[in-house]
Amino acid sequence: MNPLERYEPLVDDAAAFRAACDRPLPSVVRVNQMAASPARVREAFDEEGVAHEPVGWHDGLFRLPDGNPGGNWPYVHGWTHGQEEVSVLPGLALDPQPGERVWDACAAPGSKTTQIADAMDDEGTVVANDNNLGRLSALRHNAERLGITNAIVTNQDARNFSTKPLAFDEFDRALVDAPCSCEGTCRKNPDVVDQWTLDHVHAVAGIQKGILARAVQATRPGGTVVYSTCTFAPEENEAVLDHVLGEEACEIVDSDLPVDTVPGVTEWDGETYDESVTRAQRVYPHHNDTGGFFCAKLRVGGEDEESAGEAGDGEVAA
Amino acid sequence: MTDDAPTNDGQRFDRLPETPDDREVEGRASRREVLDWFEERFGIEPDVFEGYSFWEKGAGKVWIFNGEATDPSEVEAIGMTLLRTRQEHWKPTSRAATRFGHRATTGVIELNPEQASRFVAGEDQALPAWDGDWGYLIATHEVAGERAPIGAGLYLYDELRSVVPKGSRADLPVVE
Incomplete structure (x- = not known):
C-alpha cells in the first residue's frame, strides 16, 4: 500500500498532493549568518557562477537549481548548509535567543542544531543529543564546518535523558524533531514510501511520546518546546501531542510559521484528539512546493520564573 | 594501583588551567599559553577569546567552547576542536583557522x-x-x-x- 493514499482524506486536493509528492525537490542551502550575510553569499555565488534563486519566505535560504550544494566556495567556508526548506520551520518556531539553554533532543545530523546555534549567535548553550553514535559524527562534522562553538554533544536515549553531565538541570527551550515515518521526505527520498509500515508507525509513536514528555519535563516553567516530524501520520503527530497534553503540564500555543499551513486534525481512524491540536500546523507539499512537515509549539506550564535569579544554581536532577 | 598525581583522562573533557603555575596534569597546556600562542603566531588578540573556555580531551587536543559546562565533562563533544598541543609545534585545526x-x-x-x-x-x-x-x-x-x-x-x-x-x-x- 502506498501510505500517501492514506492521507488523501486529510488534504484539500488529493490529486495536487500526489502530484507534488512525485516531483523531486530542488537543492536548498541555509546561510550560516554568524559567518556570512545572505548578501555576501549571493555575491560569492555570482562570482563563482553558481545558479541560485531566492526563497520568498526566508531571505537566508537559496535554491540551487543545478544541485551540488556542497560543491562551492561558500560551503567550504562554512557560510552555507544544505537543508530542506521545511526543515527550517521548527527552528523558527523555537525562536532560541543568545545566552539561552537549549536542548535539541534528536539532533543528528545537525541541520537544526546549527540553525539554533546561529540564531543564538553562538552564545549560550545548545545541547545536541542523539542516541545514534554513528550519526553524531555527521553532526560533529557539520557543527565544526559551520564554526559552532556553543554546542555540547551527548549520546543518550532522549526518553530518559539525564542532565547530570550538564552544568544546569533545565532548559529554556527544547526541540523534539522526532524520528518518524518520514513520508514527508518522499520528494527527496522516494524509498521511504516503499519502506513504510503501519507497525513502524505505532512503534515509533511510542518513542515520540516518550521523547516529547521528557522534553517538557526538562524545560523550565514558561519555556518553549517544539515538536516536529516529517510524517503526515496523525498517530505520530496529533496523537503524540494529545498524549503528552494529558501526561505533562503544558499547552499548545500558536506558532506563526511563514508558509501556508493547515491546522492539526482532531479526528483520525476512530480516535479523537484534544481540540488544541488544531494549533499545530501541517505543511503539505502542494501548498508551498516543499516537503511535507508537521510542527507544534508548546508552552511548558507553571509559573514563568524567567530572570527570577534561579539560573545557574548548578543543582543536578536526581 | 594508586597514583596521586592527576593524569590526563582521554574519556572526558577537562578545563585547561589558567596558567602554567595552576597546572596539575603533566603536559597539559594552560589557557595563558594558548592565548599567548595565538597572539605570537597569528597576532590574534587574547580578548578575541574572552568568554570562551578551553578544554582538553585525548592526547593534547584542545577544544574551544562558548557555553556552560561542568568540569570535568563526560560528553561526546564540547564546542569545536581548536588546537593540537603536547607536541613540539602546536597545530591549529583547519576549522579553527576558518572560524577565527x-x-x-x-x-x-x-x-x-x-x-x-x-x-x-x-x-x-x-x-x-x-x-x-x-x-x-x-x-x-x-x-x-x-x-x-x-x-x-x-x-x-x-x-x-x-x-x-x-x-x-x-x-x-x-x-x-
Whole structure:
C-alpha cells in the first residue's frame, strides 16, 4: 500500500498532493549568518557562477537549481548548509535567543542544531543529543564546518535523558524533531514510501511520546518546546501531542510559521484528539512546493520564573 | 594501583588551567599559553577569546567552547576542536583557522584564485615568494570582496602543504 493514499482524506486536493509528492525537490542551502550575510553569499555565488534563486519566505535560504550544494566556495567556508526548506520551520518556531539553554533532543545530523546555534549567535548553550553514535559524527562534522562553538554533544536515549553531565538541570527551550515515518521526505527520498509500515508507525509513536514528555519535563516553567516530524501520520503527530497534553503540564500555543499551513486534525481512524491540536500546523507539499512537515509549539506550564535569579544554581536532577 | 598525581583522562573533557603555575596534569597546556600562542603566531588578540573556555580531551587536543559546562565533562563533544598541543609545534585545526582566522594579523598567507583551488583540494604547492616564518599558517583568499580564511597550512622549505582534512577537501573552480 502506498501510505500517501492514506492521507488523501486529510488534504484539500488529493490529486495536487500526489502530484507534488512525485516531483523531486530542488537543492536548498541555509546561510550560516554568524559567518556570512545572505548578501555576501549571493555575491560569492555570482562570482563563482553558481545558479541560485531566492526563497520568498526566508531571505537566508537559496535554491540551487543545478544541485551540488556542497560543491562551492561558500560551503567550504562554512557560510552555507544544505537543508530542506521545511526543515527550517521548527527552528523558527523555537525562536532560541543568545545566552539561552537549549536542548535539541534528536539532533543528528545537525541541520537544526546549527540553525539554533546561529540564531543564538553562538552564545549560550545548545545541547545536541542523539542516541545514534554513528550519526553524531555527521553532526560533529557539520557543527565544526559551520564554526559552532556553543554546542555540547551527548549520546543518550532522549526518553530518559539525564542532565547530570550538564552544568544546569533545565532548559529554556527544547526541540523534539522526532524520528518518524518520514513520508514527508518522499520528494527527496522516494524509498521511504516503499519502506513504510503501519507497525513502524505505532512503534515509533511510542518513542515520540516518550521523547516529547521528557522534553517538557526538562524545560523550565514558561519555556518553549517544539515538536516536529516529517510524517503526515496523525498517530505520530496529533496523537503524540494529545498524549503528552494529558501526561505533562503544558499547552499548545500558536506558532506563526511563514508558509501556508493547515491546522492539526482532531479526528483520525476512530480516535479523537484534544481540540488544541488544531494549533499545530501541517505543511503539505502542494501548498508551498516543499516537503511535507508537521510542527507544534508548546508552552511548558507553571509559573514563568524567567530572570527570577534561579539560573545557574548548578543543582543536578536526581 | 594508586597514583596521586592527576593524569590526563582521554574519556572526558577537562578545563585547561589558567596558567602554567595552576597546572596539575603533566603536559597539559594552560589557557595563558594558548592565548599567548595565538597572539605570537597569528597576532590574534587574547580578548578575541574572552568568554570562551578551553578544554582538553585525548592526547593534547584542545577544544574551544562558548557555553556552560561542568568540569570535568563526560560528553561526546564540547564546542569545536581548536588546537593540537603536547607536541613540539602546536597545530591549529583547519576549522579553527576558518572560524577565527579573520582576526589574524600575521602568519596569514594570501593565495591567488588558482593557489586557493589547489589548497582546498589538499595539494601541496611551491610558494617560494613567502618571506614570513615557517610553520603553521592560515591560508586565505578573496571572496566577494573580502579576505576569507580557507584553513591551516604548513609552510616548510618554500612549499605550502595543505593540512585541510580529507573530509573537508573539495575540487572547486578557480574564481578569477
